[in-house]
Amino acid sequence: MVNQMKFLRQYWLILSIILLAVILVLIRTYCHNFRYDAVRWAEPSVHGTNILTKDQIVAMNSDILLITLGNEDPAIENLQDKILKLNPESIIEKTNLSLIKKNKGPVILFSDDNSVSARVWMVLSEMGIKNVYILRDDSKNELP
Amino acid sequence: MKIRKEFSALLLLLSLILALLPLSANRSFTAKPEKLLSDVLKEDASVTVDQVAEFIVREDSTYQLIDLRSPEQFRKQAIPGAVNIPYPEFIEKDPETWLGNKNIINIFYTTEDTEADYALVYARGLGYDNSYVMEGGITEWITTVMETKFTGDRITARENALFETRRRAGEMFTELNSLPDSLKTKFLESKKFSAKKLDGGCE
Numbered sequence: 209m210v211n212q213m214k215f216l217r218q219y220w221l222i223l224s225i226i227l228l229a230v231i232l233v234l235i236r237t238y239c240h241n242f243r244y245d246a247v248r249w250a251e252p253s254v255h256g257t258n259i260l261t262k263d264q265i266v267a268m269n270s271d272i273l274l275i276t277l278g279n280e281d282p283a284i285e286n287l288q289d290k291i292l293k294l295n296p297e298s299i300i301e302k303t304n305l306s307l308i309k310k311n312k313g314p315v316i317l318f319s320d321d322n323s324v325s326a327r328v329w330m331v332l333s334e335m336g337i338k339n340v341y342i343l344r345d346d347s348k349n350e351l352p
Numbered sequence: 353m354k355i356r357k358e359f360s361a362l363l364l365l366l367s368l369i370l371a372l373l374p375l376s377a378n379r380s381f382t383a384k385p386e387k388l389l390s391d392v393l394k395e396d397a398s399v400t401v402d403q404v405a406e407f408i409v410r411e412d413s414t415y416q417l418i419d420l421r422s423p424e425q426f427r428k429q430a431i432p433g434a435v436n437i438p439y440p441e442f443i444e445k446d447p448e449t450w451l452g453n454k455n456i457i458n459i460f461y462t463t464e465d466t467e468a469d470y471a472l473v474y475a476r477g478l479g480y481d482n483s484y485v486m487e488g489g490i491t492e493w494i495t496t497v498m499e500t501k502f503t504g505d506r507i508t509a510r511e512n513a514l515f516e517t518r519r520r521a522g523e524m525f526t527e528l529n530s531l532p533d534s535l536k537t538k539f540l541e542s543k544k545f546s547a548k549k550l551d552g553g554c555e
Contacts, residue, residue: 215358222362229369242381246478247443253470254440296393300385323485326466327392330473334381 243336250333258329260316260341270313274343275299277328280320282343296324300331308337318343379446381477391481392473398487399459401496402514405521408432414455417486418442420462420471427533431461431493432524439467443474451480461486461493498522 216223243249252258262284265272274287277296281288296319298304308315317332317340319325325342332340381388391397407415408431417434419426426436437450439462451458458475460468460483468485475483486493500518507515528536 219358219362226362226366226369229366233369241385242383242477244380246379246381246474250443250470250474253467254443297390300389323398323465323469323487324393326469327473328389330470330477331385331389331392334473334477335385 242334246334249336250330252333253330258333258341259344260314261344265316265343268314271311272313273308273311273315275308275315275317277317277319277324278321282318282345296328299328300335305335305337308332308340311339313339315340316343317341318345379478382479383477388473388477392469392476397472397476398485400487401493402517404431404459404461404486404493405497405517408524409517409520414457416450416456416458418450418458418460418471420460420467421490425463427536429490429529430536431490432521432528434461439471442471447475447478447480451475451483454482456482458483459486460484461489464489464491493525498525 262282265274265284265287272287272290274282274284274291276282276291276293277299281291281293292307294304299308315337317325317329319328322342322344329340329342383391404415404417406412407417411433417431419430419434419436420439420442421436422438423436426434430436435450442450458480460471460475462468465485465488468489472483472485488495497518500515500522502511502515
């Protein structure tokens, strides 16, 4: 004990510098609203791995949370109980974010306006939320 | 000897902390999430194809059109004055190169919208608030500008001006895209050069 006190007294300056450095590292790494390294979080959009089709969602057995960002619901059978309707701007409110983070399976964004789901996806992804996808309804683009 | 060992251990610990420090070269969003989301969801984050047509006809050098499609798609069909930065390249490289001039308004477009929307959030998140999206992409451009027709009996002055802008922009689009690839590149460069020359005014 005496030795430890002696050590602390001898190196208090160095120890406080190290402590300060550790605190700064922790602040910079975890206290940001957006996660570090924007390129990494945007990568799924480059490869298109963040886009899911209706068929892919139907084939999934995991705990899906389908978030509708608008008025129109995606017409997917057996998933009506998993749909959550949200205003696009309110998706990053604390309660909604915790719901997204707590969901064990994929969180799928749907909007009748593809731009809205794409923009919301990029914001969520840069916040470090990994399991977020976009449901792309291509049926609108099909020729009659 | 003991002190030297203790010092070495402390230095080792310090260097470990330094190694864990995030590199400033790896970009991260600087905006607040609430503000960013609210800004990018606003209607004024997008410009219409008619607005773009007007910039093109006026040869307005304060606007920069950024085509995020592949080089093949760009060579096949491009809007006059646009520069091609394929989306993967836009994400991976430092956007300062293209978006750094705060006096220029950057307008992204793709075939439809998705990648332009990602690019908009990415650019604004990194602090380039002078970024916008051309609503509907080149698909909307073709439908609205290229296929514009006047079918009524009477035309108002405003409708006439809009129709004339579309017609002129459509002509410029056709003119550019009917050129061979090599000439097309030269054409785009010459357009940029003449716009820059005019910027200086009378000296």
